[in-house]
Structure formats: C-alpha cells, structure tokens
Amino acid sequence: MELIQLHQDFAAEIRGISLIDVVTDESAYEAVRAAFESHSVLVFRSQLISDEVQALFSRAFGPLEITKPGAVGTGTVYAHITNIGPDGNTVEPDAQLAKVVAANQLWHTDSSFKQRPALASMLGARIVPRSDSETQFVSTRAAWARLCESDQEKLANVIVEHNYLYSRDKIDKNMVSDEERALLPSVHRRLTWLNPANGQRSLYLASHAGRIEGMDEDRAKSMLKDLMAHCTDTPQVYRHFWRAGDAVLWDNRATMHRGIPWPSHEPRLSIRTTISACERDGLSSVLVN
Ligand code: OGA
Ligand code: MN
Numbered sequence: 330m331e332l333i334q335l336h337q338d339f340a341a342e343i344r345g346i347s348l349i350d351v352v353t354d355e356s357a358y359e360a361v362r363a364a365f366e367s368h369s370v371l372v373f374r375s376q377l378i379s380d381e382v383q384a385l386f387s388r389a390f391g392p393l394e395i396t397k398p399g400a401v402g403t404g405t406v407y408a409h410i411t412n413i414g415p416d417g418n419t420v421e422p423d424a425q426l427a428k429v430v431a432a433n434q435l436w437h438t439d440s441s442f443k444q445r446p447a448l449a450s451m452l453g454a455r456i457v458p459r460s461d462s463e464t465q466f467v468s469t470r471a472a473w474a475r476l477c478e479s480d481q482e483k484l485a486n487v488i489v490e491h492n493y494l495y496s497r498d499k500i501d502k503n504m505v506s507d508e509e510r511a512l513l514p515s516v517h518r519r520l521t522w523l524n525p526a527n528g529q530r531s532l533y534l535a536s537h538a539g540r541i542e543g544m545d546e547d548r549a550k551s552m553l554k555d556l557m558a559h560c561t562d563t564p565q566v567y568r569h570f571w572r573a574g575d576a577v578l579w580d581n582r583a584t585m586h587r588g589i590p591w592p593s594h595e596p597r598l599s600i601r602t603t604i605s606a607c608e609r610d611g612l613s614s615v616l617v618n
C-alpha cells in the first residue's frame with residue numbers, strides 16, 4: 330500500500346489496495362484502518378464500485394446507518410446524493426432533491442444530529458458531471474491543534490446542541506416534513522471528540538450545531554460561527570475533484586466537508602454509506618450523559 334499525501338495536515342490517496350481487498354483480506358483492512366485513523370480522508374481512485382462492494386467495504390469499519398425517511402434510498406444502507414429525479418432527468422432548482430444538494434453545501438459532518446453519531450462516511454461516484462465536481466474537506470483535528478492551550482482548555486468540554494433543523498432551516502424553513510421532525514429531536518454533544526486510537530482530539534462541529542449549553546443564543550451563534558471560520562479557512566481545505574471510479578472515505582469525528590455547486594443541468598449521482606460510531610471509536614468522549 331502506498332499513501333500519497335493530499336494536504337499538509339491530512340487526506341491521502343491510497344494506492345495498491347482496492348475496496349474489495351479490504352473486504353476479503355483482514356491485513357488490507359488493518360492497513361486502511363490505520364491510514365484512516367491518521368489521515369482522516371482516504372481517496373480511492375479507479376475503483377470498480379458496485380453498491381454491494383461499497384456496503385461490504387463500509388461494514389468492515391462498523392455497523393451501517395439506515396437512510397432516514399425523506400432521503401432517496403430511505404430504508405436501505407445507501408443514501409443517494411443526486412440531482413437526478415425519479416423520471417431520470419435533472420431536477421429544477423426548487424425541487425426537494427436540489428435543496429438536499431444545497432444543504433450538503435454547508436460545512437458539516439454527517440449525522441452529528443442523530444442519536445448515534447457517525448464514525449465515517451464513504452461517498453462513491455456513480456455519475457460524474459462533465460464540468461468540475463468538487464467536494465471540500467477540512468481537518469477539525471488540525472483546527473484543534475491550531476488553538477492555543479487556554480482556548481483548548483475552555484472548549485474541550487463545552488456542550489453543543491445539534492439539530493437537523495439548524496442546517497435545513499438555512500436552506501428552506503419548510504424543507505423538513507413533520508415525520509422527519511418527530512424522528513430527530515435535538516442531541517447534545519461535546520465540542521471535541523477524542524480518538525482512542527491515537528489520543529488526538531478534534532473539534533466536533535457542523536452546520537447542524539445551533540446552541541451551546543449555558544450560553545445565550547446570540548453569543549453561542551457567534552462563537553460557533555467563529556469556530557467554523559477557524560476550521561474552514563482556505564489554506565486548510567483539501568479540494569477533491571471527482572472522477573469516475575472515485576470512492577472517498579472520511580472520518581466524521583475529525584473532519585468537516587461540503588459539496589460545491591456544479592451546473593444544475595448536468596446529472597450527478599453519488600452514493601453514500603455511513604458507518605455508525607461505536608465505543609472503540611471514542612464515542613463516549615463526545616456523548617453527554
Ligand atoms: C455527503 C455530502 C457532498 C457532495 O454525501 O455527505 O455532504 O459533494 N456530499 O456530494
Ligand atoms: Mn455530508
């Protein structure tokens with residue numbers, strides 16, 4: 330296995346190991362798992378990706394989330410991130426699918442609003458637009474390390490409220506159905522996640538974060554905004570340009586990501602599998618009793 334560093338702080342392309350190797354060979358899994366723990370974003374190029382291979386690969390890392398109601402792929406382990414409607418044509422900009430795509434363009438980490446947060450996500454390209462198609466990533470571990478010690482001390486145990494509505498309301502206040510609202514009450518998470526594999530802490534933040542315990546709303550909003558800006562400053566960004574055959578695995582504990590708009594008439598389909606966090610992933614460091 331060879332690792333090509335993609336950003337000075339994180340992210341690497343993996344060569345010499347394919348998705349299917351990880352499924353069939355325990356030592357390949359161990360090598361990829363170690364690279365995942367240290368690099369946070371792993372890029373696999375030129376893969377023969379099927380839904381089944383992607384799910385098997387992902388399952389090696391932990392249990393998979395079932396896609397929630399209101400998303401394409403609901404009830405399965407596959408979340409379709411796409412602008413292609415049920416009739417096979419690209420959707421109009423005001424369609425629900427287009428709003429989901431727009432919400433993905435806010436800096437976030439996946440599933441921070443869920444009862445059980447996500448360890449990792451894998452996004453596999455299926456249909457890539459002709460124009461540039463880009464997803465951006467930042468390391469919230471590097472962002473944590475850039476804070477001075479006294480800020481780190483103040484922030485390590487701050488408790489943040491996450492709710493799916495905080496991100497969706499930024500796109501359209503009517504975008505979430507009553508059924509979805511009922512299924513997704515607010516959750517409280519620590520602002521940092523400690524990875525037991527390497528003892529490294531990261532900021533745990535997302536577009537779904539809205540309030541801070543014990544702080545008035547305006548102050549909390551401004552603090553979250555400042556922290557988001559600290560994490561996502563341009564030099565910190567790894568820009569991934571999608572090619573057919575790409576699959577990207579990222580650590581939701583230690584990164585944020587966002588999609589970037591592309592011409593809306595060009596079809597794009599990516600499929601995401603999302604791996605739930607377990608105790609060995611440091612889950613208890615972020616949960617609030
Ligand atoms: C995701 C996501 C961004 C993109 O799949 O979780 O945020 O560029 N995707 O599709
Ligand atoms: Mn996402």
